Amino acid sequence: AQSVTQLDSQVPVFEEAPVELRCNYSSSVSVYLFWYVQYPNQGLQLLLKYLSGSTLVKGINGFEAEFNKSQTSFHLRKPSVHISDTAEYFCAVTSQRTASKLTFGTGTRLQVTL
């Protein structure tokens, strides 16, 4: 079975500061990894994904994530956050074996303040 752990339930940060949201996964096979963002009262939308190839993945809104197989991590980073980045962020994993099913983490609430 595969699983995802998001270590921080909430991350407060000041505007223009850098941020890292942590995600660790557990799987015995090769994985596909995703970060989704959920703005208040909305559905989830894809930020970025790792399927194969380069371990540094760039997404929308200036976010990027690095796949680290040895650490089983897929942390999300942004060098300078904006108020509009306030949202809930979900890490998710699947694999070739469970190709139809995406397993989500419990989410990290990013709160950006002035």
Place this chain on the structure above:
Amino acid sequence: NAGVTQTPKFQVLKTGQSMTLQCAQDMNHNSMYWYRQDPGMGLRLIYYSASEGTTDKGEVPNGYNVSRLNKREFSLRLESAAPSQTSVYFCASSPASGGVFMELFFGEGSRLTVL
């Protein structure tokens, strides 16, 4: 650009009542999903349909039934609602096929309260 459309957006039920959540996608996607979102628990898969005519249980299927009516529509039915089913429900679709996963596209959610 409609994408994934869910109805209703809000619903209040009494314990024991039944209801159906409707979902339709206009992206010609093969796979459709129902998730529930609860505080501190992230999203959990209830049922999914990898292709038209097939449905499979996810992580938390008890108390729910689904119907893949056609390629566009995937409904979720609560036969006898319980307070534990109070949640926000999300429908999603994906162009995935042949065992190759691709990203999910989500609807805006349906907030269900069971009294």
